[in-house]
Amino acid sequence: MKRKIGFLLVLVMIFCAIQGCGSNQNTDKESKDNESTATQDSGQGEENTGDNEITLRICWWGSQTRNDLTQQAIDLYMEKTSNVVIEAEFTDWSGYWDKLATQAAGGELADIIQMDYSYLTQYASSSQLADLNSYIESGMIDTSYINDSIIESGSVDGKCFAVSLGSTAPMVLYDKATVEAAGVEIPLQPTMEEFYDISQTIYEKTGVPVYLENGITMIQYIARARGSEIYGELTNGVTDSALEHLKWVETFAKADFSISAELLSEKNPQVVESMPIIDLSTWNAFSFSNAFVSIYEACGGERELGVFMYPTLSDAKSQPMYLKPTMFFSVAETSQYKDEAAKFMDWFVNDIECNQILLGERGIPANSQVSEAVKGNVSEIGAIAYDFVTEVNKVATAVDPPNPAGYSEVEALLKNLAEDILYGNLTYEEATEQFVPQAQTILKEAVE
Amino acid sequence: MLNSNKKTLMHKLNNEKVAGYIFILPFIIGFVCFISFPMLMSLIFSFTKYDILTSPKLTGLDNYITLFTKDPLFWKTLGVTMFYVLFSVPLRLVMALLVAVLLLKATKLSGFYRAVYYLPSIIGSSVAVAILWKRMFASDGIINALLQRIGIHSNIAWLGRTDTAIWTLIILAVWQFGSSMLIFLAGLKQIPVYLYEAATVDGANGFSKFFKITLPMLTPTIFFNLINQLINGFMAFTQSFIITEGKPRNSTLFYTVYMYQNSFKYNKMGYGCAMAWCMVLIVGSLTAIIFMSQKKWVYYESER
Numbered sequence: 001m002k003r004k005i006g007f008l009l010v011l012v013m014i015f016c017a018i019q020g021c022g023s024n025q026n027t028d029k030e031s032k033d034n035e036s037t038a039t040q041d042s043g044q045g046e047e048n049t050g051d052n053e054i055t056l057r058i059c060w061w062g063s064q065t066r067n068d069l070t071q072q073a074i075d076l077y078m079e080k081t082s083n084v085v086i087e088a089e090f091t092d093w094s095g096y097w098d099k100l101a102t103q104a105a106g107g108e109l110a111d112i113i114q115m116d117y118s119y120l121t122q123y124a125s126s127s128q129l130a131d132l133n134s135y136i137e138s139g140m141i142d143t144s145y146i147n148d149s150i151i152e153s154g155s156v157d158g159k160c161f162a163v164s165l166g167s168t169a170p171m172v173l174y175d176k177a178t179v180e181a182a183g184v185e186i187p188l189q190p191t192m193e194e195f196y197d198i199s200q201t202i203y204e205k206t207g208v209p210v211y212l213e214n215g216i217t218m219i220q221y222i223a224r225a226r227g228s229e230i231y232g233e234l235t236n237g238v239t240d241s242a243l244e245h246l247k248w249v250e251t252f253a254k255a256d257f258s259i260s261a262e263l264l265s266e267k268n269p270q271v272v273e274s275m276p277i278i279d280l281s282t283w284n285a286f287s288f289s290n291a292f293v294s295i296y297e298a299c300g301g302e303r304e305l306g307v308f309m310y311p312t313l314s315d316a317k318s319q320p321m322y323l324k325p326t327m328f329f330s331v332a333e334t335s336q337y338k339d340e341a342a343k344f345m346d347w348f349v350n351d352i353e354c355n356q357i358l359l360g361e362r363g364i365p366a367n368s369q370v371s372e373a374v375k376g377n378v379s380e381i382g383a384i385a386y387d388f389v390t391e392v393n394k395v396a397t398a399v400d401p402p403n404p405a406g407y408s409e410v411e412a413l414l415k416n417l418a419e420d421i422l423y424g425n426l427t428y429e430e431a432t433e434q435f436v437p438q439a440q441t442i443l444k445e446a447v448e
Numbered sequence: 449m450l451n452s453n454k455k456t457l458m459h460k461l462n463n464e465k466v467a468g469y470i471f472i473l474p475f476i477i478g479f480v481c482f483i484s485f486p487m488l489m490s491l492i493f494s495f496t497k498y499d500i501l502t503s504p505k506l507t508g509l510d511n512y513i514t515l516f517t518k519d520p521l522f523w524k525t526l527g528v529t530m531f532y533v534l535f536s537v538p539l540r541l542v543m544a545l546l547v548a549v550l551l552l553k554a555t556k557l558s559g560f561y562r563a564v565y566y567l568p569s570i571i572g573s574s575v576a577v578a579i580l581w582k583r584m585f586a587s588d589g590i591i592n593a594l595l596q597r598i599g600i601h602s603n604i605a606w607l608g609r610t611d612t613a614i615w616t617l618i619i620l621a622v623w624q625f626g627s628s629m630l631i632f633l634a635g636l637k638q639i640p641v642y643l644y645e646a647a648t649v650d651g652a653n654g655f656s657k658f659f660k661i662t663l664p665m666l667t668p669t670i671f672f673n674l675i676n677q678l679i680n681g682f683m684a685f686t687q688s689f690i691i692t693e694g695k696p697r698n699s700t701l702f703y704t705v706y707m708y709q710n711s712f713k714y715n716k717m718g719y720g721c722a723m724a725w726c727m728v729l730i731v732g733s734l735t736a737i738i739f740m741s742q743k744k745w746v747y748y749e750s751e752r
Contacts (some may be wrong), residue, residue, distance in 0.1 A: 019490065085462075097712070097713070097714045101500040101501065101712060101715060102500070104500065104501050105500045105501070122499075122501065122715070126499070126501035126502045128501055169631070260605070260608075260611050261608070261696070262587075262604075262607070262608030262696070263587060263605050263608055264607045265605070265608040265695045265696040266586060266587060266607045266608040268693070268695075344722070404634035405499075406714070408713050408714055408715075409713075409714040409716075412709070412713075412714075416697070416698060417695060419695070419697050420697060423610070423696065423697055425697070446499075448497070
């Protein structure tokens with residue numbers, strides 16, 4: 001009896017193993033089918049007629065709104081293009097880059113990848129992304145209504161690796177009721193000194209404190225105002241812009257009208273849902289124009305919010321405001337269907353019907369015709385961001401080149417040192433002395 | 449002929465050894481594929497510069513040298529983690545033992561209480577609880593509201609102060625005493641009743657019973673829990689990653705979170721692997737020290 005059981009067990013094991021593999025494949029397929037629910041039927045139909053069906057994988061990061069809208073647009077595309085099935089994968093921002101790095105390491109990148117300006121160099125220079133120049137030249141990706149500077153922004157060393165999905169600009173948001181109660185007028189672009197005075201008045205009249213962005217976006221902006229470029233400075237060990245930036249961080253940190261370091265740390269202004277403007281811990285928020293609607297929603301959807309440009313230096317050598325691509329689509333070098341992927345990207349960027357679904361959620365569309373057409377459909381609130389970008393467009397200077405490899409570590413380093421200033425543990429001179437050489441080392445080691 | 453061949457094959461397969469191997473096979477496969485192999489790979493990667501996107505470059509001991517000599521955050525995060533373990537593990541064990549002793553008496557509701565006290569250790573390290581914790585200790589959260597109720601005017605940003613933030617994480621860890629408690633309960637039940645009876649006859653009070661009988665008899669369980677929780681403590685990640693994100697001023701940046709940042713955020717996978725191996729060595733040697741110390745304080749009945 002025992003013997004038979006032993007033998008039976010072997011059989012069961014083998015059976016399970018085979019069955020296991022088989023069922024795995026089944027569930028994989030099922031889950032994929034579920035993701036593309038609406039077109040499951042048409043896809044199956046194609047299979048039956050023996051057409052060459054192509055499956056494209058696409059991945060992006062984003063909020064639930066973006067996921068829903070993009071899925072709708074994809075469904076529309078699959079309706080129109082019968083031989084293409086598009087499988088969508090989406091996650092939030094922080095999980096996205098872990099996932100992408102792991103997929104890249106396994107040579108398993110999705111065909112179409114949503115790419116960010118800060119990661120573009122890294123992915124392009126490690127040959128993970130396909131060169132799109134030939135598609136642009138052949139017109140497969142139509143760029144006739146897209147500004148050259150936007151194409152340029154997706155290029156590394158003259159090769160275009162990414163097509164911009166929209167533009168955004170640095171934007172300060174403020175609570176209108178508070179500012180009006182204080183009786184101050186905020187110019188469209190205040191200087192740092194003006195911003196300081198305005199903050200003081202608002203605090204004296206209403207008791208609501210201010211917050212000054214102290215991270216990588218601001219230091220980059222300050223460098224631009226000085227007519228310089230921050231990564232160039234850091235790579236060469238130049239301290240000027242860092243010193244200027246951290247001086248302002250300290251000036252505001254010492255002022256009694258600034259939000260306390262403790263409360264700021266708890267609130268985390270980097271995340272829309274916890275921005276201190278939401279519960280009026282501050283009267284302002286530093287962000288980007290494409291986040292305007294979500295911040296508005298996070299504030300309850302009823303409070304009136306005004307906008308102005310990041311404050312500049314009073315002795316600015318150049319206008320630091322810029323338009324920046326919010327995000328891109330890239331094609332993976334490992335993709336087997338680069339042509340099909342390019343066609344989809346062309347449609348996504350240039351098709352009006354598609355963009356009327358997306359409604360500029362990824363920023364103001366790069367295609368000027370599309371942008372005009374979509375503007376009519378945007379809500380009253382969305383129009384504020386639209387108009388702001390139009391204003392910025394009048395004065396904006398060219399955007400900095402994509403962030404170099406190692407940038408995220410520099411960003412973290414600056415965050416730590418700025419925090420030390422806020423908590424009063426370092427002066428701005430000490431922080432600069434630590435920041436610049438360390439950043440230089442990080443940037444140098446990252447490209448080695 | 450064929451028949452007899454079959455028989456010998458069947459014969460070979462039909463013994464308890466084979467059955468045993470088959471039963472442990474799922475674990476062995478899992479262990480080799482998902483533990484041994486990745487560990488070996490990470491050991492190799494720890495001697496390379498590997499940014500995940502391009503293939504690794506051998507750099508010898510560079511990662512380890514940077515780690516020990518050039519990276520102040522390595523020591524900082526190690527210190528934070530040590531502090532966390534040093535306080536959360538003993539506090540958690542004391543709490544677990546206390547509640548276990550209280551729950552030892554069988555009442556109608558003891559099953560219910562056991563389940564209730566066990567719950568936090570199931571859900572405790574989840575993201576949902578982490579976010580709940582963040583809200584509770586917010587400056588306008590429930591903890592401050594309660595303090596105000598009892599007359600202490602408090603608007604402390606618990607998570608924003610370098611001296612309090614780590615303690616919110618330690619309290620969260622202590623709150624998850626359930627699994628140690630269950631093990632203590634099992635241990636307590638194994639202590640022979642006659643020892644207590646004899647002590648009662650000799651006129652010992654509750655305290656001396658606890659310190660002279662319960663505690664010494666429980667040392668093997670304490671030993672087991674200590675090692676278990678120590679390793680758990682060093683592996684803590686979610687709390688630091690979600691509740692505080694290492695803030696403020698890196699005062700709650702756990703070693704594991706810094707390792708994660710290096711590996712995936714800064715794309716320094718090789719460096720991250722080197723950090724992982726340092727952790728293995730640290731936890732390994734601490735465990736070894738505790739193991740060696742057990743002769744001094746752990747009492748096994750069989751050794752009598």
